[in-house]
Amino acid sequence: MNSNRIARYQPQIYLLVSSIILILLPIAFNINILSGLLLVSFILYFRFSPPAITRDKRHNYLVLIFLFVLFLFSAYKLTEYRIPAAYIPVTALAMYVTIFYNDLKLVFAFCVLASYHAGIIAGSSLYLSLIFLITAMATAILVFGLRKRSRILSAGCLSGIIQSLLYALAYPPASFSSLAPNFYSGIICAIVVAGTLPVLENLFGVVTNISLLELSDFNHPLLKKMILEAPGTYHHSLVVGNLAERAAESIGANSLLARIGAYYHDIGKLTHPEYFMENQRLLSKHAGLAPSMSKMIIMNHVKEGIELARKYRLKPAIIDFITQHHGNGLVYYFYRKALEEIEQDEKIYEEGFRYPGPRPTSKETAIVLLADSVEAASRVISEPKAAKIEEVVHKVINNKFIDGQLDDCELTLKDLEKIAQVFTHMLSGIYHGRIEYPEGNHHKQKGSRAAAFLPGQDKKLHPENL
Template identity: 55%
Template sequence: MGKRPMNPKVRKIWLLGLLKKIQNYLGRQIEKIESRNLQPAMSFRPGFWQKEIRPPQTLSFILGAVLCLPFIYSPFQYSWFNIFIGALIIGLIWLVGIILLKFISPAVLTDREQVLLVNFLLVLAAILNALKQQYGYNLGLIALPTVTFLSVILLGPPPAISITIIAAIMLSLASLNYLSEILPQILLALWLIRLGDRVRHRQEIVRIGFLLAAGYFLILSLLQLLYQSWQPADFLHLIIQSLVNGFLVALVVLTLTPYLEIFFSRLTDIKLLELADFNQPLLRRLMLEAPGTYHHSLLVASLAESAARSIGARDLLARVGAYYHDIGKLTKPEYFIENQSGDNPHAQVNPEISTTVITAHIREGVKLAQQYKLPSPLIDFIQQHHGTSLIRYFYHRALESEGNISEEKYRYSGPRPTTRETAIVLLADSIEAASRTLPETNASQLKNLVEDIINNKFIDGQLADSPLTLNDIKKIARAFMEVLAGIFHTRIDYEEKSPAD
């Protein structure tokens, strides 16, 4: 059977969307080319730092390499030539690291805070490795597992693989006479990449510390059998050494993680789960002062979490971002329809004034988020969940009363979503709000609703700055329909039966 011809209306929408995508892509490429000559200032995201930094990311890597040199290459301290050779070797290792990051996790290299974090972790590995035989214990044995564990929690598995490889090469060259110390670290670090993925509670770090102790014991016992004669006393010594190693790795990770989260503006799954607690002050206020918005946020969170999981995005981030995306409505909850139980305040107000009140919830939300010290990635959800969308209801009211008017007055100020998770919340927010206006909620109506809203947002350019692909959008639409079908499922109308029946 031949393929059915595409509907002309659908073809037109598809072509317009494709042209918009091509236009935005070419615009971004032109900006990149121009920026190579202009070298504009690069600023930190809102977070710990609030200043502009002009040197490129490469300067951070050079600084990291220089800081590692004295901790790694003690043999090169005796002459300037040897120091130069050591610096050259370190530089080559760093270059390999940059290439690995470019291929495995290129997003890290575009974020200045992540680049600084990578360098901090590598310097930490060098420092821990240098603490050999201090206080009667070899702290060098925990260097690589500690850095790998921190990398997995703060950056995720792909960057952690790159950092582990770089640190392993660096520590191997620093311990040519102690390769038996590096081998167990490499094996345990690779195991930790699997164990540490999606750690969601700080207690899990302690549990992984005990598993790590068991791993230390197994590997050190095998090395003892291979290279040395076995003595009964060695068994007890290895048990103590393994337990201490596992304990120290867990202790260092537990101690540093909260500070690194703040200092480098990292939003880990651990922190997200803490923010997802409904006893958090902002969520508590939302539940009591704007219950309609609170309920709406819960439904948006369910939609966003399912959609994010379907495309491999951070589902927990999408869920928690959805919880907080509308906190700006706390300032004037009665002006939003989900919180209204009587008269609508907008009925007697000029459409332009109503638009000002409605759009202000973005600005007020950002203020509240900063006041309650929410992490910057969550502030992105507040700022971007409407993009530059048109507020159609008030725009059409203004058209009826005033005639020809500018659309720009009735649009949100943006910015448009820049990540997969914020783009998903933008779509989920619109779909959940629109689903409550449907006269019927059968499968066909829900499917049409989801497709219409996604197509409209796509054509309007609201997804142009996000990394979502057409394949992602198809999966997201399917996930939305599954969740909506569960929310609006048809109930069986049971007939009352008489007692005799």
């Protein structure tokens, strides 16, 4: 009971702790306390107008504060050792926040805060604050949507050039000795960010576009294992990944995260792949098993997936797809089978046939939940025509909505309609019908020539294979 109450007020606790830290920060660095109140006002602004700061993890407040404290400490030490103010790492902070959160609105706020404090620490210089602000915003735009580490270094070089030009405009005539620190500052920030990024990713458990692309490598041990041991699940995951990526793009969600999360959402099936329909060849392994045993095997793939993910050190953001891709939905087939086989004095409770959850808490995990169900339902359509696929897609999404599986995420009805359109379009292309070719006597020459490669076979090849 107490743990539930703590969990309920956890966001408010984080907000309170964050505010206290931010008020005490200026005192620690000998800055006016008004600066601390400015920081708190920004936190409150984001609390009531939330961008990516609160969307994914509640500890994001503390992660951002850690980065800001690190920035203030670096700036304070640089001025203490009389190092030129141009080396204050506003650019580095802008890079970190942009790469971690991919939200320019959030980055802009931190650029304003960092530039303001950098100007105060450097002797209350408005010109320096403006130089830092413009340079930091330009750097953020340069690394926004980053997918290659080399782009960090090129962004650092460009930010150094921009900062040097701004300094020359603000303090003419500028000598080479005064411009050099501005140029070197961008390069140094880029080298530091590129070198420390993997460390901070592991420390905070944050996924960036770079780490997601590394997980998309099909030589990853888990994906290679899936290809060999559960090829049906592997193909299903690829299709779900493509569906999720396009659907996320259509509503402005993180498409790369949705695709990579879909690749790994079913890794728990690797423990008993033969019990899942896409990997079964002849008879079902569930024949002869009690419905309660079958549903236990099916539901356990979530728990086993979490264990595999931790064994291979997947990030928490990827594990969320494993835990949430069924929400607390019903294992309907075996629930119905249990009701059909019920004895007189026996009672079957629906709760016993539901996944443990939780329900999806982000747009990306919700999209994968929908894509997973829609792909599975579309695969069994006898005549996969566009109209029939569209009907199935809307039916699946509607059922998930009515069942409450989308209650904890930020998807709107408009988003769901866009997602349905994307699913229908893509699945119509994947499961399209084929023309039936007549088995006439034409193309005899081609048929006989092809048959020469298949001795002992009298049956003519299908024209598509010639």
